[in-house]
Amino acid sequence: MGGPDRTGAVFAALADPTRRDLLARLSSGGPSTATALAAGLPVTRQAVARHLLVLADAGLVRGARAGRETRYRVTPEPLADAVSWMTAVGADWDRRLAALRDLLA
Amino acid sequence: MGGPDRTGAVFAALADPTRRDLLARLSSGGPSTATALAAGLPVTRQAVARHLLVLADAGLVRGARAGRETRYRVTPEPLADAVSWMTAVGADWDRRLAALRDLLA
DNA sequence: ATGATGTGCAACGATGGATTTGCAGGTCGG
DNA sequence: CCGACCTGCAAATCCATCGTTGCACATCAT
Numbered sequence: 001m002g003g004p005d006r007t008g009a010v011f012a013a014l015a016d017p018t019r020r021d022l023l024a025r026l027s028s029g030g031p032s033t034a035t036a037l038a039a040g041l042p043v044t045r046q047a048v049a050r051h052l053l054v055l056a057d058a059g060l061v062r063g064a065r066a067g068r069e070t071r072y073r074v075t076p077e078p079l080a081d082a083v084s085w086m087t088a089v090g091a092d093w094d095r096r097l098a099a100l101r102d103l104l105a
Numbered sequence: 106m107g108g109p110d111r112t113g114a115v116f117a118a119l120a121d122p123t124r125r126d127l128l129a130r131l132s133s134g135g136p137s138t139a140t141a142l143a144a145g146l147p148v149t150r151q152a153v154a155r156h157l158l159v160l161a162d163a164g165l166v167r168g169a170r171a172g173r174e175t176r177y178r179v180t181p182e183p184l185a186d187a188v189s190w191m192t193a194v195g196a197d198w199d200r201r202l203a204a205l206r207d208l209l210a
Numbered sequence: 211a212t213g214a215t216g217t218g219c220a221a222c223g224a225t226g227g228a229t230t231t232g233c234a235g236g237t238c239g240g
Numbered sequence: 241c242c243g244a245c246c247t248g249c250a251a252a253t254c255c256a257t258c259g260t261t262g263c264a265c266a267t268c269a270t
Contacts, residue, residue: 173267
């Protein structure tokens with residue numbers, strides 16, 4: 001199916017504090033540009049642009065060029081896959097606990 | 106509470122395919138040891154032990170020594186925080202979309 | 211006690227990520 | 241047309257992580 005380790009890319013993208021900050025700002029403050037986002041962060045514009053590229057590769061944001069600026073917006077669909085994976089682990093573990101409990105009863 | 110950037114540690118731990126594999130094996134196959142887990146993976150025992158240490162630092166597993174072996178089991182509570190964060194981003198974005206839709210209507 | 215098994219720690223090389231600086235191209239306003 | 245602004249690409253540096261090997265210590269069975 002398409003990209004290898006798509007879920008891993010999402011987790012890797014979310015592992016960086018700056019990227020989580022960017023995602024939070026984009027989701028609560030609405031679409032914005034790399035330059036505007038960099039103004040509120042302690043890193044350069046290029047670093048922010050690179051982070052946005054990583055987020056875009058993970059499918060978490062999408063950039064659309066309008067004139068001389070590129071505006072990024074959140075595309076939260078891949079989060080569903082990640083949540084799926086985590087809840088599956090939790091569910092398997094819970095089922096295992098339940099089975100053990102039944103065995104002991 | 107706890108350490109700084111606890112959520113980041115969880116995402117960073119989940120970013121590695123080997124660690125996700127370990128977590129999946131532990132949750133579906135029950136508690137196990139580093140040596141036993143390494144037998145089914147293309148890496149050495151030490152690498153697995155290191156990964157388990159990272160997972161333990163993130164609070165996702167917990168090791169208990171019984172005699173000469175250390176048995177690791179899943180502790181999925183930190184997953185809840187990560188899911189919280191993700192659903193919050195999704196919710197903020199959805200609310201923003203709803204507000205925009207209302208504005209246009 | 212002795213050998214086998216399981217574990218942990220330390221050092222090493224290799225790989226990839228994060229950030230900065232510098233530069234070139236495209237776009238808007240006067 | 242020209243200056244100002246925003247963007248993208250490339251090179252260089254620094255640091256963390258991943259995986260390995262080697263060794264020392266603890267534990268179980270015989």
